[in-house]
Amino acid sequence: MANGAPAVGGDNRQPVGAADNALRSGVDIDPLTGKPRQLAMLPSMTAGRAGPRASATRSANQAELAPSAKRLIEMSDAELLAGSKVKAVKLAPAQGSGAVASGYDMMMYRAETNLKAGKFLLAVESYQAALSLKPDDPLAVIGRGHAELGASFYAAADFDLKFIYTRKPELVAVKYDVDSFIPAGRQLFLLEDLLKMTAKTETANMASFLYCYLCYETNRGTELQAELKKWGARSGHDEWQTVVARAWTVK
Numbered sequence: 733m734a735n736g737a738p739a740v741g742g743d744n745r746q747p748v749g750a751a752d753n754a755l756r757s758g759v760d761i762d763p764l765t766g767k768p769r770q771l772a773m774l775p776s777m778t779a780g781r782a783g784p785r786a787s788a789t790r791s792a793n794q795a796e797l798a799p800s801a802k803r804l805i806e807m808s809d810a811e812l813l814a815g816s817k818v819k820a821v822k823l824a825p826a827q828g829s830g831a832v833a834s835g836y837d838m839m840m841y842r843a844e845t846n847l848k849a850g851k852f853l854l855a856v857e858s859y860q861a862a863l864s865l866k867p868d869d870p871l872a873v874i875g876r877g878h879a880e881l882g883a884s885f886y887a888a889a890d891f892d893l894k895f896i897y898t899r900k901p902e903l904v905a906v907k908y909d910v911d912s913f914i915p916a917g918r919q920l921f922l923l924e925d926l927l928k929m930t931a932k933t934e935t936a937n938m939a940s941f942l943y944c945y946l947c948y949e950t951n952r953g954t955e956l957q958a959e960l961k962k963w964g965a966r967s968g969h970d971e972w973q974t975v976v977a978r979a980w981t982v983k
Contacts (some may be wrong), residue, residue, distance in 0.1 A: 799894035801971040804901055804979075812979050815906035822909045823875045828917070835867040843875055850915050852883035870900045881922065881942060882914040886929075890938045893945065894972070897901045906950055906981045919950060930959070936961075943975050953982030 804812060824844040825837045859876035863869065875945035877892035897904045914922070923946055929939035940963040947956035958979075962972045 745913045768829070782886060786979055797893070799898040800897070801894070801975045803898060804904065804975045805971060807916065809903060812975070813905050814902050815904055816979075818906050821871075822872045823878075831964055834865075836869070839865065840872065840875070842939075843879065844912050847875070847879055847882060848912060848915065850882070852879045855879035856883065856885075863911050870896050870903060874903065878908075878914060881946070882918055884922065884925065886926070886935075886942060888936060889942040890942055894941075897975075904973055910950060911971065913949060914946075919946060923952075923955070924944060927959075930962070933968065935949065936966065936968070937972065940966075940969075941972050941976065944980055951982050956980065959976055 745934065768893050822844075824840040839858050839862035842864060843855045846852070846855035846858060856876055859879060862872040865877070866872065873892050873896050873951040877889045877896075880886075880889035880892060913919075923943060926939045926943040926946070929935040930943065932939075940959060944956055944963070947953070948969050960973070960977050963969050964977065
C-alpha cells in the first residue's frame with residue numbers, strides 16, 4: 733500500500749474463543765452498563781471486505797446518539813486536564829509477572845500485539861473480546877478506538893473515543909504509550925488522509941477531532957495547534973473543538 737500504509741486485516745486470523753464467538757453473533761456489550769446491544773457486523777466479519785473508510789457502525793441509531801461535549805465544556809480546567817498528569821499509559825497489563833493471566837489480560841495483550849503489528853482488524857476483535865469479559869473497562873474501548881483509527885474506520889473510532897470521554901472525562905487528557913500505539917508509518921498515512929477530509933463539510937469535524945487526537949498522542953505540537961486554529965475558524969465547527977482546544981496541548 734502507498735504512503736507507508738500497512739495492509740489492514742489478514743486472512744490467517746486465529747479465533748479467540750468463546751468471547752470471539754459472542755462477538756461474531758452481532759451482539760455488543762455496552763462498556764458501561766454491561767447490557768447487550770445489537771450491532772451491525774464489523775467489516776472483517778462479513779463475507780465481503782468493506783472499503784478503507786467503512787464506519788464499523790455499532791448502532792443503527794448511532795448518528796442520533798452522537799456523544800455530546802456539553803458536560804465537558806462545563807467542567808473546570810482542573811477537572812478536564814486531570815488525565816494529563818498520567819504519562820504513557822499502557823492499555824495491556826504487563827506480561828511475565830509470574831501471575832496467571834486472566835482471559836481479559838490475554839485479550840488486551842493480543843490486541844496490543846496486533847495493533848503494533850498493523851493488524852488492526854484483529855486488534856478490533858481482540859479488544860471487543862476483552863470487553864465481553866470485562867464490560868465496564870474503558871481502556872478496552874480506548875484500545876478499540878485506536879484499532880479502528882488505524883484501520884481507517886473513522887466514524888467508529890470517533891464514536892468510541894467521544895463515548896468514553898463523555899462518561900469518563902478524567903480520560904480526556906490521558907496520553908498513551910507511543911510504543912504500543914499505531915505504527916509510525918501508518919500514522920503518517922492517517923494524518924494525510926484525515927487532513928484531506930477536513931476540507932469536506934460532511935466529515936470536517938470528525939476528521940479534525942481524529943487528526944488532533946493523533947497529533948496529541950504522538951507529540952506533534954505544531955500540527956496540532958495549526959489544525960485547532962483552522963478548525964476553530966471554520967464555519968460549522970462543533971462543540972468538540974472547544975474541548976480539544978482546552979485539553980490537548982503539547983509542550
